[in-house]
Amino acid sequence: MIAAATTDAFLERAPVLLRDAVTGFLPEPWRTLVNALIAVGLILGIFGTLFAFITLAERKILGRVQNRPGPNRAPIPFINKRFFGLSQPFADGVKSLTKEDIVPRDADKVLHYLAPVALLAFSILTFAVIPYGRNLVPVELDAAVLYFFAAGAATELAVFMAGWASRNKYSLLAAMRALAQLISYELPLLLSWVPVVLIAGTLSTTAIVDAQAGWKFGFIPHWHVFTPWGFAGFVIFMVAALAESNRSPFDTPEAESELIAGHLTEYSGFKYALFFMAEYFGMLALSGMAITLFLGGWRSPLPFLEFIPSYLWFGGKLLALIFGFIWIRATFPRLRIDQLTRFAWKFLVPLALINLGNTIVWSLMSNSSALMQLARWPVCAAIILVPFVVLGRKLSAGVAPRIYRYA
Amino acid sequence: MLGSGLIQGLAVTAKNLVGSFHDPARYTNVEYPEVKTKLPEAYRNFPFLVTESASDPMGTLRCVACQICEKECPPQCIYIEKSKDKKPDATGKMQLFPAVFDIDTSVCMSCQICVEVCPFDAIKMDQVFEVATTSRFEALLLNRNQLAKPNTYYHSIHPTEAAEVDGRLAAERKAAEEKAKAAAAAKAAAAAAPKSATAAASATPPSTTPTPKPPAAPSAEAPKPPTPAA
Ligand code: SF4
Ligand code: SF4
Numbered sequence: 001m002i003a004a005a006t007t008d009a010f011l012e013r014a015p016v017l018l019r020d021a022v023t024g025f026l027p028e029p030w031r032t033l034v035n036a037l038i039a040v041g042l043i044l045g046i047f048g049t050l051f052a053f054i055t056l057a058e059r060k061i062l063g064r065v066q067n068r069p070g071p072n073r074a075p076i077p078f079i080n081k082r083f084f085g086l087s088q089p090f091a092d093g094v095k096s097l098t099k100e101d102i103v104p105r106d107a108d109k110v111l112h113y114l115a116p117v118a119l120l121a122f123s124i125l126t127f128a129v130i131p132y133g134r135n136l137v138p139v140e141l142d143a144a145v146l147y148f149f150a151a152g153a154a155t156e157l158a159v160f161m162a163g164w165a166s167r168n169k170y171s172l173l174a175a176m177r178a179l180a181q182l183i184s185y186e187l188p189l190l191l192s193w194v195p196v197v198l199i200a201g202t203l204s205t206t207a208i209v210d211a212q213a214g215w216k217f218g219f220i221p222h223w224h225v226f227t228p229w230g231f232a233g234f235v236i237f238m239v240a241a242l243a244e245s246n247r248s249p250f251d252t253p254e255a256e257s258e259l260i261a262g263h264l265t266e267y268s269g270f271k272y273a274l275f276f277m278a279e280y281f282g283m284l285a286l287s288g289m290a291i292t293l294f295l296g297g298w299r300s301p302l303p304f305l306e307f308i309p310s311y312l313w314f315g316g317k318l319l320a321l322i323f324g325f326i327w328i329r330a331t332f333p334r335l336r337i338d339q340l341t342r343f344a345w346k347f348l349v350p351l352a353l354i355n356l357g358n359t360i361v362w363s364l365m366s367n368s369s370a371l372m373q374l375a376r377w378p379v380c381a382a383i384i385l386v387p388f389v390v391l392g393r394k395l396s397a398g399v400a401p402r403i404y405r406y407a
Numbered sequence: 408m409l410g411s412g413l414i415q416g417l418a419v420t421a422k423n424l425v426g427s428f429h430d431p432a433r434y435t436n437v438e439y440p441e442v443k444t445k446l447p448e449a450y451r452n453f454p455f456l457v458t459e460s461a462s463d464p465m466g467t468l469r470c471v472a473c474q475i476c477e478k479e480c481p482p483q484c485i486y487i488e489k490s491k492d493k494k495p496d497a498t499g500k501m502q503l504f505p506a507v508f509d510i511d512t513s514v515c516m517s518c519q520i521c522v523e524v525c526p527f528d529a530i531k532m533d534q535v536f537e538v539a540t541t542s543r544f545e546a547l548l549l550n551r552n553q554l555a556k557p558n559t560y561y562h563s564i565h566p567t568e569a570a571e572v573d574g575r576l577a578a579e580r581k582a583a584e585e586k587a588k589a590a591a592a593a594k595a596a597a598a599a600a601p602k603s604a605t606a607a608a609s610a611t612p613p614s615t616t617p618t619p620k621p622p623a624a625p626s627a628e629a630p631k632p633p634t635p636a637a
Contacts, residue, residue: 065423327424
């Protein structure tokens, strides 16, 4: 069996072997504890570094899209070589650490301090249930997906906390607006992954990844994204994820060029950096979840590529999705708040509901004859495509395409 | 269909992203402090003093300290002190020279009026733009040593204009020489006719005044007191 061989491959098992070599001699209760601590440390270390370099990559890619080099001047200290500005994130870190931390006189000191910490804590919590590779999931939970979105939704609390604690009416208004956006997009986000749970029949992330194992005809992976309902769900999920992580084109909560950073107005120095970090962590976690739910988790796309360890596949997919986020940011202009909520309630939510029905049709047709097996593809594709076109026509009637007469 | 515009937009940015790596028409950046673009010839700011030779800038200043530019400069940022003695100028004639020639670049507005009025082509516009200094007063007040730059430098920044100036100066020098020769010949002839003994005294050529160049003529001939900047 190829599968058995790859499961036993040394690289595949290397992380677990390494951990056991370190903690193997400890007595049982301590061993579990230390293992958990190692997992936490690894997640913080890896995702912290990833965050630092994603900010650099984002600025570089945005620069290239705008035909300029991006940050490339920060030198490596002491040797004074630039290496394309690779040390820029550290320079930024030092800068935000040494900046003055200004707390408004009338602000609620405790909440003002707590908001960035809470935001960061909740977004780190979501990392716990993502399977990063074969046998590499920090916490095995039966209701992992539910836990993930519960922890993710709690970040909204921190956003409002920040706006409220600042005692600044603009911050408060912006926080309320941010809440309106986040709650609006919470619904399509949740509805978009329900089909996956329906099909896989489980809420555990490991089991969902296992449900996507294998290849049809030996080369089409059984990933959920390669089904009509899965593709629609993936697109809705990613659009909602863009909005949930305050990314362009849904970055109205911050809107640097129009507002004074919205609910972050009264934050400076390292607290601001924490918000920034939490935003990227949220983006990374949602991408990780999208991979787990729709893109086959850590599974390789083709059988003969299985020799590459699973965690590298996960990392590659994660970077690809992050690149997508950056690409989208480089392309689209920001939406207005009313356009944004209208898009969620009138377009994404109905489509997500239809997609739920679509999935039921798909699973009902899967148990019958071979003809039905074949027929469900066009049927399910039509069930989601027709509403998409009709809804799109109806919503954009009289609005688009806009003709710029004086531009 | 809804979304087709989004895909078009994504294609545009992707083209730019890829194109910036191989297409010099898209990626036109110059990494400034290390690499500099060639400034257009017409670019000009801050005046400098032209010298004939790079090795002896103070000895070959074209400026004759006539102080026309000092009087014409609208914000009055030129300060000149005439020398006590004379030295030969570009055409070999004995002229005064500026013992002190200062331009306060914190005041100069690069209007080029000093260049327009100078009858001796002694002051021209420079192409410097990195003029940041660490002190507000001394470093911004340029003296004649800092202002003097050789004619070759002038050729390198404004080649067309410099060639035209050089041609005119050469023509003037030639005309002056011919005039002197003709005058000498006339004198000699006149002296030969009456066979006067005084002929020997006028063997030296009569001095010629440099002809002012046309655009600067009015102010060069009648230096007015500085008018308040309108
Ligand atoms: S006008 Fe020309 S020659 Fe006269 S002082 Fe000014 S620079 Fe010198
Ligand atoms: S450029 Fe204008 S302001 Fe500057 S020194 Fe010449 S006349 Fe004065």
